[in-house]
Amino acid sequence: MGRGAYALARVAVIVRAPARWLFWLGALGAGIGALVPGLTGRRIGLLAGAGAFVVAGVAAFLARRGRYAELAGGAERAGRSVYLQDRAVALRNWRRARRWWLAVAFLVAVGSSFAVPAAVGLGLAGLGVGLWAKALWLGRLERRADALLWVRTERAQGSPAAAAVSGWFATGLAAGDALPGGARRRTRPAAGGAVVTAAR
Known part of the structure; x- marks a missing residue:
């Protein structure tokens, strides 16, 4: 899947x-929306929002899991010249690339409450919960395989399971500054930019 030095996320x-962004923006949008009577009334809006929360969460959790499992099963050992992207950098890059999308989603969640109070906001929150659950599921895959899963940064701008992604890479569990599942590691094993081989 490529030779030479390249970065992995x-x-x-x-x-x-x-x-986290989807959950809190959705919860805030739903809270503001619950103050608006709306066309349907608060009760119907909240009931619709509860349904949207569950449906969105389940959909986010289940979406493309077969593709994720296939890529995880076929992950190859990372090379010696590979560099690991810090967790904070990956989060910052994602936020910067999608800050306007998040702002629009929040405005839609609030604005739609004039029709169906809180429904869209709770749906956004459900998406956040579903993605968090999927990250935990990936963490279980990583612990089971005793390896962390990585993808080349330039091929995962939209999704780590996008069509442009031909495969994932694997390192030991001590690599990088994030635990299985993507949570922040309390103590870092190495400074930023450490090569993969140092964590094998």
Whole structure:
């Protein structure tokens, strides 16, 4: 899948990146929306929002899991010249690339409450919960395989399972600054930019 020096980002971190933003923006949008009577009334809006929360969460969790499992099963050992992207850098890159999308999603969640109070906001929150659960599922795959999963940064701008991604890479569990599932590691094993081989 390529030779020479290149950068890798953690798959679980990329999946986890939108979760907190979607949850809190959705929850805030739903809270503001619940103050608006709306065309349907608060009760119907909240009931619709509860349904949207569950459906969106399940859909985000289940979406393309077969593709994720296939890429995880075929992950090859990372090369000696590979560099690992810090968790904070991956999160910052995701946020910067999608900040306007997040702003629009929040405005839609609030604006739609004039029709169906809180429904879209709760749907956004459900998406966040579903993606967080998918990151935890990836963490279980990583622990089971005793390896962390990585993807080349330039091939995962949209999704680590996008069509442009031909495969993932694997390192030991001590590599990088994120735990299985993408959570922040309390103590880092190495400074930023450490080569993969140092963590094998």
